[in-house]
Structures are given as structure tokens and as C-alpha cells.
Amino acid sequence: MLARKIALNTIVSFLARIVGTGLALITIGLVTRYLTKSEWGEYSLVLTFGGIFAVIAEWGLYQLMIRDISCPGADEQKISSNIFTLRLISSLFVFAMAPLISLALPYSNQARFAILIGMAGFWLLSGAQVLMGVFQKYLRMDKVAVAEIAGRIIQLGLIFIFIEMNFGFMWIVATLIFGSLVNFLLIFWFVQRYIGVRLSFDFYFWKKSLIQSFPLAVSNILVMIYFSTDSLFLSVFNPVADVGIYRLPYKILESLIFFPSMFVGLVMPLLSQTAFFNWPRFKNIFQRSFDALIIFAVPLILGTFVLSPAIINILGGGNYPESVPVLNILIIAVGTIFCSTLFSFSLIALKKQKNLMMISGIGAVFNVAANLILIPRYSYFAAASTTVLTETLVAVLMLWSLWGYFHFVSSIKVFLKSVAAALIMTLVIWYFRSWNMFLLLALAPLVYFGPLYLIRGFSASEVLKLLEKDASS
Secondary structure, X not given: OHHHHHHHHHHHHHHHHXXXXXXXXXXXXXXXXXXXXXXXXXXXXXXXXXXXXHHHHHOOHHHHHHHHHOOOOOOHHHHHHHHHHHHHHXXXXXXXXXXXXXXXXXXXXXXXXXXXXXXXXXXXXXXXXXXXXXXXXXXXXHHHHXXXXXXXXXXXXXXXXXXXXXXXXXXXXXXXXXXXHHHHHHHHHHHOOOOOOOOOOOHHHHHHHHHHHHHHHHHHHHHHHHXXXXXXXXXXXXXXXXXXXXXXXXXXXXXXXXXXXXXXXXXXXXXXXXXXXXXXXXXXXXXXXXXXXXXXXXXXXXXXXXXXXXXXXXXXXXXXXXXXXXXXXXXXXXXXXXXXXXXXXXXXXXXXHHHHHHHHHHHHHHHHHHHHHHHHHHHHHHHHHHHHHHHHHHHHHHHHHHHOOOOOOOOHHHHHHHHHHHHHHHHHHHHOOOOXXXXXXXXXXXXXXXXXXXOOOOOHHHXXXXXXXXXXO
């Protein structure tokens, strides 16, 4: 029963992500065609600031909630209500800092006002995001999918209307608020069916939660430094149009890394339950989860190398050819993130937040130093390459840290079979590359999973069987 729920949630979340990504791509396509390159760069600055301050506002509370409400005998309502309230209040102050900081940077007044407007939308998204832990525990990610898609549809619809009426740049930015509000209201309404979340002010609990999540907060902020500040450095050292060139393929990266976060988020309660009570089961769950992520990461990387020109052409309308090589570089980072997401959540399950904090610190120092040296000279190529190197460094260090607790050895058979099937897929889509890209995207999974099945590649059913055993043990 548990295995079926995990399978259903994985499939629903994956399909919802495909729909959500499709809506996001249509939105970006409309916006990039309507705005000038400089305006798209300023819009990208809003997204950059929102991403940076969302991480600061998160403070590790989302990860803490998943872990704590998954523990046996947990007071779910108290934990969820207090963390939700704490997030709403603290994030309000955090997002208010963004427009103030923009005053000290070499931005236009239009960009600064856009940042002020955009932060309201990101504040609403932050409040909804912390409640996702509840849906992950109860394996009802379909509710999150409905809320996210509804929010994206509202934003897309308003963007279309505002473009038709030629309202201008600021109204395009304002759609972030309307879409986020719909998402927030639906998430809050859905969560009441499982836990009666309400505003709760247990200040002792707040203090304890902030202390416990402090290592996670520092780790997340350090991750943000090496994951998001590249766009910030570009905006300071290079023309604002360079930010738009970089952020166009970066939006694809942000959409794709949801999948490992979603999958590992569903596995996280099992990792937390078995970490100290059933060590062999923990190691087996980790291994099978890693294999599953490899199966998806390999074709994603190879397929993007072939389809990147078509993808960028759809997004930018032929106005951003410089973004094609940037996407080819960044997709390598996506593959690395698929693995490192599992590594980081496993360290949290093992209550090794301090290890994670140290590793994130090393990654942040390396990334900032490399960006400061390279971005002024090589612009967005430097930002993309540094992202890949940083993510690889962090993944290796996390794996080395986990090695101290159990000797994890990757299954080379799974990797080789995935590469073999992915190469067949890549050759097929390259041969038919003149076809419509959406037809190629529909064809690619069939061409990949067909050969993978025939050569007896790793099957997701192995994970489900493993989890089913775990549920009955």
C-alpha cells in the first residue's frame, strides 16, 4: 500500500511538473517576446532577488518540519502551526530587506521598484512552501500539484491579458503576486484536511526550532550563495542584458531540479525512520533511490545537448542564441544536483547538519572566489561553468561525508545501462531533430525506457518492493 502511494505521488508530481514547466515555458516565451532584452534582464533580477531571499527566509524550517512530523508520536498540529506562523512573520521581514539592498546596487529605478513588487509574491510562495512537508508525509502531493498549476494558469492568463492591453513592464511583474496568492490560498485550504494548521505563537517552540534549524539555515544560505549569486555578480559587473541571457536557461535548471527534490522528499520520512533503527534498510533505501535518480539524470543530460537550440528558440523566440551553450553547460549541473539532493537529505536524516553546513561553506567560498575572478571577463559562460564545478565539488564532499557512516558504492551496472539506453535515445532524436520539439519530447521517453527495459536496466519496481517491505517491517 505504501509503495503504491509513493508510486502514485511520484507519477502525479512528475506529470504536474511537466504541466507546470510547460506553463512556465509559455509564460517565459510571452514575456521574452514582449519585453526588451534589458527589461527581461530586470525581470530576471526580480527572480534572482526572490530566490536569494526565499532561501534566507526558509531558515531550514521546511526540512525540520518534514523530519519532526515524521517521528513517531509527534504533535503534528503544534509543529506545523508554529513553524507555519514563524515562517510567515520572519519571512515578511526578510523579503522587506530586498528592495532596501537594491538601493545600494547599480540598478535603474524601474528595476528597484520591480524588486519591491515581486517580493510580495515571493513572500506568499514562502508561506505555501513550508506546508509542503505535510503533503509529503501524507503522500498527497497531488494537492500541491493542483495549487501550483492553478497559480501558474492565473499568472499566464494575466500576462496574456496585460500584453494584449500593452500595460507594460510593471504589470508583468505584478502577475507574480496574483499567481502566488492563488497558490497560497489553495495550499492553506488543502492542508486543513490533514492537519488543522492555524496561527500559533508558542515562543519557546519557536526558539527551539530556530536553534535546531540553525545549521540547516546556514547550509541553505551557503547553498544559495553558490547557487543564486552568480546572477547577482553578472548584474554588477556586466550589462543587465547578460543577466537575461543567463537566466533564460537557468529557469530550465530551476524547473528540472524540482524532480529530485520531490522524489527525495517522499523518501525522506523513510530515511528518517530507519536511520537509527534499521540501518540495513536505510542503506538499501539510499542505494535504490540513488539508482532511480541516475536513471533519470543520464538521458536528461544527453537529450538536452541535442535539443538545446530548439528549447532556447521556443523560449526566446530566436532572440537569445547566446543562451544555447549556457544551457548545455548548466544541464551538467542538473545531473549533479540529482545526486547531491539525495546526499544532503540523507545527512539531515542522520542529523549531520553541521557536516552539511561545512560542505556548503566550502562550496560558497569556492563559488564566490571563482565568480569574482571569472565573471568580469567571461560573463555568463563563467557563471555557468562555475555552477557546474561548485555542484560537483559539493556532491563529492557530501558523498565523502556519508562514506564515514556507511560505505556506499554506486551500481556501475545501472549507470552503464542508463548510458547505453540514453545514447540510443540521443541518436534517434538527433536523426529526427527537424521534427516538432514537442513530438521529440514525447518520443524520447519511449526510445529511452524501451531499450532500458530490454537490457534489464534498473526498474522503479525495485524501489517500490523495497519500500513495501519497509512498511511491513
